[in-house]
Amino acid sequence: MSFSLKNVISIKDFSKEDINFILKQAQHMEPVARSQEMSQGMVGKILGMMFYEPSTRTRLSFETSMKRLGGGVIGFAETGASSVTKGENLADTARMISKYADALVIRHNLEGAARYVSDIVDVPVINAGDGSGQHPTQTLLDIYTMKRIFGKIKGLNVALIGDLKYGRTVHSLSYALGMFGAKMSFVSPPELRMPQETLHDLKEEKAVTQETDDIHQVLDEVDVLYVTRIQKERFPDPEEYSKIKGAYLINADLLKGKDLIVMHPLPRLDEISTDVDNTSYDKYFDQAFNGVPVRMALLDALLKSF
Amino acid sequence: MKKPKELKVKPIKNGTVIDHITANKSLSVLKILGLPHDQSKVTITMNVQSSHMGSKDIVKIESRELYSSEVDQIALIAPKATINIIRDYEIVEKGKVQLLSEIKNLVDCPNPNCITNTIEPIYGKFYVIKKEPVLLRCHYCDRLMEEEEIESQF
Numbered sequence: 001m002s003f004s005l006k007n008v009i010s011i012k013d014f015s016k017e018d019i020n021f022i023l024k025q026a027q028h029m030e031p032v033a034r035s036q037e038m039s040q041g042m043v044g045k046i047l048g049m050m051f052y053e054p055s056t057r058t059r060l061s062f063e064t065s066m067k068r069l070g071g072g073v074i075g076f077a078e079t080g081a082s083s084v085t086k087g088e089n090l091a092d093t094a095r096m097i098s099k100y101a102d103a104l105v106i107r108h109n110l111e112g113a114a115r116y117v118s119d120i121v122d123v124p125v126i127n128a129g130d131g132s133g134q135h136p137t138q139t140l141l142d143i144y145t146m147k148r149i150f151g152k153i154k155g156l157n158v159a160l161i162g163d164l165k166y167g168r169t170v171h172s173l174s175y176a177l178g179m180f181g182a183k184m185s186f187v188s189p190p191e192l193r194m195p196q197e198t199l200h201d202l203k204e205e206k207a208v209t210q211e212t213d214d215i216h217q218v219l220d221e222v223d224v225l226y227v228t229r230i231q232k233e234r235f236p237d238p239e240e241y242s243k244i245k246g247a248y249l250i251n252a253d254l255l256k257g258k259d260l261i262v263m264h265p266l267p268r269l270d271e272i273s274t275d276v277d278n279t280s281y282d283k284y285f286d287q288a289f290n291g292v293p294v295r296m297a298l299l300d301a302l303l304k305s306f
Numbered sequence: 307m308k309k310p311k312e313l314k315v316k317p318i319k320n321g322t323v324i325d326h327i328t329a330n331k332s333l334s335v336l337k338i339l340g341l342p343h344d345q346s347k348v349t350i351t352m353n354v355q356s357s358h359m360g361s362k363d364i365v366k367i368e369s370r371e372l373y374s375s376e377v378d379q380i381a382l383i384a385p386k387a388t389i390n391i392i393r394d395y396e397i398v399e400k401g402k403v404q405l406l407s408e409i410k411n412l413v414d415c416p417n418p419n420c421i422t423n424t425i426e427p428i429y430g431k432f433y434v435i436k437k438e439p440v441l442l443r444c445h446y447c448d449r450l451m452e453e454e455e456i457e458s459q460f
Contacts, residue, residue, distance in 0.1 A: 010448070089425055089426050089427070090421070090424075090426055091426055091427055091428075108421075109419075110419050110420065110421045110424065110447075111417060111419050111420050111421065111446070111447035111448070111449075112415075112420050112421040112422065112444065112445075112446025112447035112448075113421045115421075115445065115446045115447075116421045116422075116426065116428060116446055130421075130447075131419050131447075132419065133447055133448065134448075196450060197443075197448055197449060197450050200450060
């Protein structure tokens with residue numbers, strides 16, 4: 001088994017072997033991620049972070065991953081303290097940081113930003129979320145979490161709930177789930193349905209999917225409720241947002257007696273009630289931890305093969 | 307009884323004849339070529355019978371030859387079109403338009419949030435997913451672009 005990619009831009013660039021390789025390596029990384037073992041795998045290597053949009057988990061887990069492996073991190077967590085505020089374009093900023101770092105991690109509010117950067121720099125580029133586009137490293141940790149719990153992905157029944165239109169995590173995740181043979185239910189208000197691009201790709205890979213706006217229709221049949229936040233920042237019209245926010249509320253009452261787990265890429269607002277926390281349903285904090293071993297495995301694979 | 311007079315389209319001395327244009331697409335072809343313009347003499351034939359295509363359009367333009375970028379754009383909306391270059395009433399060059407698998411710098415991405423629609427030094431780049439009707443996909447943001455959206459840019 002090996003890893004064939006130079007950049008991590010879209011989950012569609014991955015083969016099953018690439019994903020399985022990362023999942024397997026991530027498991028080996030867990031003791032290091034938990035600080036039970038030490039690693040020097042990335043000593044002398046520097047990761048360049050370019051965060052044009054806010055991030056907590058993704059940014060911190062990349063930083064943690066690099067530091068747990070003995071490497072260093074440079075870059076910016078917000079554009080305010082960089083030359084971006086002086087009007088420097090993305091191409092110049094990326095080229096410059098690529099001269100300082102061995103790999104780049106970029107989060108941007110515009111779709112295609114990471115692909116663009118990967119076309120113009122010589123070091124590996126990791127997409128940490130591009131607008132409403134893709135979030136491939138989140139997908140890897142989501143798949144890792146499901147596989148750790150259920151032992152397999154094939155045949156799992158997964159409901160993706162909430163903002164399926166603007167939510168980049170579900171665009172990436174649905175493709176990977178389709179690749180591994182999971183069944184999917186897309187639960188969203190009609191205004192926030194999966195975009196035609198994602199539906200087109202899922203049809204191409206012959207994924208089994210259904211769409212509904214009623215969460216009760218799927219509760220008895222699913223193994224995983226993958227809940228997403230309705231993202232205020234992506235709505236062109238604030239009035240449209242206020243009509244839709246709070247469309248789905250997952251609480252302990254709703255889940256009572258159901259045989260399923262609840263996942264969420266976080267941050268959550270009120271879509272998962274705090275009374276679900278620390279119950280057997282709650283897997284979202286384990287999921288957030290899994291970001292570290294998975295990103296460690298990814299950095300290791302990218303920087304060693306480069 | 308008087309025979310109805312048939313209006314004959316005269317052959318052109320110098321210029322270009324674009325044949326086998328997808329029926330009803332000739333006006334979009336003219337837009338691509340920036341026509342009508344000044345004194346340009348143009349003859350358009352729409353929806354005439356074609357043994358190969360069922361029906362087709364034909365455009366004849368006097369004293370004008372095409373740039374390769376124009377031919378590439380025509381291929382997007384009329385993938386079966388043929389281009390005939392006429393000099394002194396003779397066809398000196400005849401060729402089919404070719405829709406390449408990759409389209410660069412011909413159309414813009416319709417996604418306002420695509421990185422290509424910014425101040426970055428970057429041009430639209432698309433992959434041809436389907437040829438008839440044409441379906442493109444943005445290299446950067448993955449957005450699908452259908453024929454109607456392509457035509458609206460010309």
